[in-house]
Amino acid sequence: MRDSIFTKYIVIALFSVLFVSCDKDFNTLGGDIIGDENYDFLGDPFTVKAYNQKVPVIQTNNLPLNQLGITNNPVFGKTVANFATQLTLSSTSPDFDQTKNIVIDSVVLNVPYFNKKVRTLSSGIVKYKLDSVYTTDVNDTIYKPINLKIFRSGYQLNDVDPDNLEVSNKYYSNQDANFSTNVVGAQLNDDFAKPSQNSAFKPSNREYVNYKVKSTKEETGTNYFTMKHERTTEVESRGVPAMRINLNKDYFKQHIIEANPSNLANNNIFKSYFKGLYFQVEDANEGSMMSLDFSKGNITIYYTEDEIVTETKNNTTTAIGNNRPLKEFVLNMSGVTVNLLNNTDNPSYLSAVDNPDRTSGDDNLYLKGGEGSMAYIELFTPQELNTLKADKDKILLNDASLYFTVNRDIMTSKYEPLRVYLFDVDNNKVLYDYSFDVTDNGSFPKLSKYIFGGILETKKDNDVVTEKTYRIRITEHVNRIIKGEQENVRLGLVVTENIGYSGHVKLKSPTAVTNLKTLPVSSVVNPLGTVLYGTGANAGNKNVKFKIYYTKPN
Structure with missing residues (x-):
């Protein structure tokens, strides 16, 4: 039954992504799937904890992309x-x-x-x-x-x-x-x-222009010639901008x-x-x-x-x-x-990622590519999870998503990641929602798997930016946790350059306490960073949100 549920979720979610407005809360999915007046459609927030992790020396050979140059960010x-x-x-x-x-x-x-x-x-x-x-x-x-x-x-x-x-x-x-x-x-x-x-x-950004070569005979002795080759102003071919x-x-x-x-x-x-x-x-x-x-x-x-x-x-x-x-x-x-x-880290940034609050969560999450930083995400309290598992045969899960808001008071750079990426950090693998999402953007592959999400969304009021957010759908992951088919593992949140790069590279040494051993290659090849509100006491109402929408008998 689970597979059919997920298939329906994919179809409806795809329809919504293509034809509905930017409001992606699936508030009508329960009725569409069940259509039974004896069922309630519920949208409950659940507990989530998020904290920082510094990424130490990391493997960088044979990457699909490489960085060359200098970036100097006032935050990082x-x-x-x-x-x-x-x-x-x-x-x-x-x-x-x-x-x-x-x-x-x-x-x-x-x-x-x-x-x-x-x-x-x-x-x-x-x-x-x-x-x-x-x-x-x-x-x-x-x-x-x-x-x-x-x-x-x-x-x-x-x-x-x-x-x-x-x-x-x-x-x-x-x-x-x-x-x-x-x-x-x-x-x-x-x-x-x-x-x-x-x-x-x-x-x-100029195109490369290759000009035709004109070859002429040049007399270099009695009854003897040498060909002379000279570039002309006539275009032979054009190419894309290049170093x-x-x-x-x-x-x-x-x-x-x-x-x-x-x-x-x-x-x-x-x-x-x-x-x-x-x-x-x-x-x-x-x-x-x-x-x-x-x-x-x-x-x-x-x-x-x-x-x-x-x-x-x-x-x-x-x-x-x-x-x-x-x-x-x-x-x-x-x-x-x-x-x-070669990193010269901002002292305040370094202090934040080197001293995370793993008990209550951090107020701000610092995500940076390369030899940068990431965040750990932990879902549910034991009581919440036990309650859901007790009703596992009655619950029909429609959507489970994580919502992250950019802290624009700290993050003032004009460059910020187009996308963030969530993975199973305990087992170094992709989530089921990533694997099952076959949506493709042929003209701009970085936006493929857009149901899984993590794409930067900007809200405006009269052309003035009021909020920037990322949303990641983890419906199938949560569904398997509730059904007892998946451990409630820790999740890792990183910036990503290309959602199609799903492989991992090794850290030179595992991190203390968290035992982080690898990182997605998509994060290593991205030089950018962002700051998100976390789950600490001072994160306010823009903190990380973990919402589940489901139907159950009333």
């Missing part, structure tokens, strides 16, 4: 995020014939930004708005610069633990010193005449083009030889923070080489020219990656 403090990645050859054993006078035109690092297409002008120019880029500037399209340095890494990253080849290796958020003290050679993005390439780097940085040509010629061919024979050898790149952001009080999918990035070496053109007359072959074709070789940003987070 400052985070400087660096990044390291292995490189792989797009094709192994490349044929770099050293007799062909190879000349590198440019070496370009390219990592696309998340973006939304705004419009296309009559000229063909496409206007974009960047997504998942955060800055201290008041204008979302004017980003504060950062001093970005890119080095060849001298620190070996491994897929497996060298001491136990059957275990995947793990790297953690506090390992920046392993990379910063093991760089090889000078800074690679060394075009210092253009500060936007290094000391004053900032994201740009595009020129790297040192001589370095890549020496260490890639002129490398010992044995070092390029396969990617295992190459990763041991070159090791990868280390992206270092110099500490500052302000800047921009970017969430990037580096797996979609690459480094392209553009070069020319000799290609002799011959002519045969009277059984005599003569060289008449040199085509000097344009070629490219790509290094992918794949393999092991690690995000390196």
Whole structure:
């Protein structure tokens, strides 16, 4: 019967989400499902306790997204995020014939930004708005610069633990010193005449335009030509906005083009030889923070080489020219990656999350992604739960939800998480309500599973914001608790970058008292934070609400 109840709940909830107003209290569901005058539809608040938990050093290798840059929030403090990645050859054993006078035109690092297409002008120019880029500037399209340095890494990253080849290796958020003290050679993005390439780097929402190349014959001797290639102003293709940085040509010629061919024979050898790149952001009080999918990035070496053109007359072959074709070789940003987070926490924030009130609950809940903080949620008193269980065969559960309100007196940043996420923290797994929610938002996947919820809702009065809230539905979870099919476990509340990232990563060491061992990867990849009213004595009427709507015989 439980499955059929949940199916009805999903259908009606979906109908409500799609066609009803923002008031999502299912006050009519009982009548719709039962339709019996001998039943009462009840909406009761139940006891909930919520308290803070600091997230210590956490695993950050091979994340689906990585942070790069600086964020400085007056509530939480400052985070400087660096990044390291292995490189792989797009094709192994490349044929770099050293007799062909190879000349590198440019070496370009390219990592696309998340973006939304705004419009296309009559000229063909496409206007974009960047997504998942955060800055201290008041204008979302004017980003504060950062001093970005890119080095060849001298620190070996491994897929497996060298001491136990059957275990995947793990790297953690506090390992920046392993990379910063093991760089090889000078800074690679060394075009210092253009500060936007290094000391004053900032994201740009401009599209990437690739211009056509015009090739012409240039006479370089009697009856001999050499092809000359020049960029024109004619557009060949357009691409989405991306981080595009020129790297040192001589370095890549020496260490890639002129490398010992044995070092390029396969990617295992190459990763041991070159090791990868280390992206270092110099500490500052302000800047921009970017969430990037580096797996979609690459480094392209553009070069020319000799290609002799011959002519045969009277059984005599003569060289008449040199085509000097344009070629490219790509290094992918794949393999092991690690995000390196350097936090300077605000003392008041640190005090709040390091000293939670686990007895009565905290007045405010501080949620922050990365190596940040989360909240524990405990449902019911023993008496409440016993009363519900005693009526378990009579109760038809229609909806159970948790309601959280943003403390806007503390949380004044213009950037706040689009979504928060609730999970079974005792067993490190998703809730049944998450699993059963198959709703999908194809155009904006971050809003999928919208019945499960946790999406930021803003209430306004005459265009003035009056309240911001998050609601999470846990109907099936509570239903199974009442039926005795699910333990009343502690729940964990975190910010989330993408509701589809349901995996977990490990903490370097379990936390004291709460024994927290893992955290959802969706929280680790989100640099943002928020402050919610909790359940302490001073939380007031905006405290966390736990409401259950059900029908039972009168």
